Amino acid sequence: MPMKSKSFDRLSSLLGDEGERIWAALQAARVYLEQTDERDLLRHIGKTIESIPSAKHLDKRLIQASYVKGPAEAPDDLLTGQGLFYLTEQRRLFLDCTAGHYQMTWGYNSPELTRVARLAMEAGIVWDDHSDIPGNPIKCLAAQLVRVAGPHGGGPANPAEDDGALNTVNLGVCTGSSAASTALKIILKYFEATRPGAGPVIVTMNGNYHGMDFLAQRLRGMWEKYFCSVHVVGIEPNDTAALRRAFHEHEGRVAAFFAEPILMNREAILLEKGFLQEARTLCDEADAAMVIDEIQTGFWRPEVFMFHQFDIVPDMLIVGKGMTSGFHPLAALLFKRKYDCLEQYDAINTNGNAPLAAMVALGCLSLVEQNGNRLADLSRYYEDRLREIPQEHPNRVAAIHGKGLLAGVKFRTVADALSFHRRCLERGLWVRVHAYHEGHSTVLTKLGLLADREVVDVVVNTFLDILREVGDE
Ligand SMILES: Cc1ncc(COP(=O)(O)O)c(C=O)c1O
Structure with a gap:
């Protein structure tokens, strides 16, 4: 018997009884965003766009409490977006000044990247596959990430042979949290191999955010009683004296220094070059891993990764979010080869080996580089x-x-x-x-x-x- 897909003739039917009306609002909103030029859109932000038909939108009472902000019966959630603008279900026009949840490098549904995804699918690039057979987009993305993490103006011709380069990539992780958790696992495993029996110390910034994994959340003060041997030392951003003290007091036990160049979860505090350079020196002396989390800063600057500005090379670099501009999530951990110590199933996600998302990431990187100036x-x-x-x-x-x-x-x-x-x-x-x-x-x-x-x-x-x-x- 042939597979049935009749309901897909009218996609609105997938949205239930209100589907037709929601679909009509969606299409009118899309036409409005596509056909209104940026100047007019800017003039209309904050207004209700009456030309879009109103529809009764689905309530969110079945969704977890932390998502249910505002009235459940008449929610004003996202209807659709394009570029930097979006329309809510109540048809209000917004200028999005935070790129969604800080991840949409090129705005909502970038036409260029939509084209990349469409052409890639038409050409036979698959959505996902098994991590044992990663395919060309993943391999190419790994090579491009190593290139942009390398020294600007030309470094060693063969980064794979260079012990000081970020030359190893785990692209089998779906979200930034998985990439950060991979870094933490590597740190624990490396520490155990080099200093068996000692309790590792991780030095972090107060107010950090490295995702949703247990240990990452421990870095920001949660779950303390469940971690017996890992000690976390939080210091104030840019407090070089406290940084030195932390390494001195825990001499022999510091396993890693973890930091974001801009603490987007703590008031966008910017780390200073001198502070990070001191951290680099202390990490070198202590054989501690310097981990820079560029989930927020990566792909948002002409030089792609912000760490270049500080004249340091971290031992590990966490990237995600903006890498695919909000398409199917894909994240990555770049690290120096000496940290390549995990086994295959220690740190991969089922959906983290995504050739199609990798193509979009390659497109996103190309756009960043083309638009550098x-x-x-x-x-x-x-x-x-x-x-x-x-x-x-x-x-x-x-x-x-x-x-x-x-x-x-x-x-x-x-x-x-x-x-x-x-x-x-x-x-x-x-x-x-x-x-x-x-x-x-x-x-x-x-x-x-x-x-x-x-x-x-x-x-x-x-x-x-x-x-x-x-x-x-
Ligand atoms: C600095 C930083 N690290 C890690 C994460 C976790 O990334 P994800 O939400 O993709 O799991 C975030 C997310 O906001 C972040 O801002």
């Missing part, structure tokens, strides 16, 4: 314009954090940060706020790489407008 210019422009904010409103805004398109507006009070965030949402600017930990009062942005000077002007002018409206007293 434009990105450098845009990043400088955004930094310059953001600096106007604390200059004009020093009583309310203490500083601008971050670097380039990953930027935080640090407020002097939590109340100001929360009220500013609410006003941004009312005006159709999707930004995030860090105000849920003591002392946190920062509004975060991570502009997608599609942004141009006009988008930057709308974002910064809206920020300034809001502050002028609120006043400085």
Whole structure:
């Protein structure tokens, strides 16, 4: 009997009783986003787009509590998005200033990368396969990652033979959490082999975020009572004295130093070059692994990986999120060959060996490299314009954090940060706020790489407008 697929003639039927009406809203929203030019879209952010038919959207009472924000009966979740813009189920238009959940390098459904995926599928590139037979896209992506992690301006011709290079790649991991967890497992295994019986110490930044794995969460203070022999030392970002103290106090036991160049989960604090260089030296002296987590910073800069800016080479580099621009998740861990000590099933995900996602990652990398000069210019422009904010409103805004398109507006009070965030949402600017930990009062942005000077002007002018409206007293 032939396989049945009749219901696919009308995809709306997959969405249940309300499917037809939801589909009509979706299609009208897509046409609106496709046919309205960027200037008009920028003029309409925050407004309800009446030309899109309204529909009753599905409630989310069956979804876990932490997802159910806002009213369950009339949710205002995402309807569709394109580029830097998205429309909600209530047909409100937003300018997304955080690239979704910080992962959509080229915005929602980048036409270029959609084309890569479509052409790749038509050419026979498969969605997924077994990790024993990784296929050309995965092998090519591994080679490209090693290339961009290598020294700029030409390094050794054969990185595979170079002990100091990030020349080994695990591309069998689906998400950043799996890549970070792979790094942690390698660290424990390497430590056990080189210092058997000792309890490993991991030095981290207070306020870090390295994903959802148990040990990664232990690095940020969770599950403490379940870990008996792993000791975590948290230090303040850029506190070089505390860094030295940590290595000194735990001499012989430091297994790793873990850090993100910009702590996007702690107010976009930027690590300083001198601090990271000191960490490099201390790691070398202690045979501790220096792990740089570029899940946030990777693929968001002209040089692809930010660690190049600090004139260091980490021992391990964690990448994910922006690598596939939000397509089927694929992450990677790059490391120096001496850390290649795990067995096959110690660190792979079923869906982490994804040839199609690898093609999209290759397309994403190519776009980043092709647009290097434009990105450098845009990043400088955004930094310059953001600096106007604390200059004009020093009583309310203490500083601008971050670097380039990953930027935080640090407020002097939590109340100001929360009220500013609410006003941004009312005006159709999707930004995030860090105000849920003591002392946190920062509004975060991570502009997608599609942004141009006009988008930057709308974002910064809206920020300034809001502050002028609120006043400085
Ligand atoms: C710095 C950093 N590391 C790791 C992760 C975990 O990545 P994923 O959500 O893909 O598991 C994140 C996610 O936000 C992150 O920001």
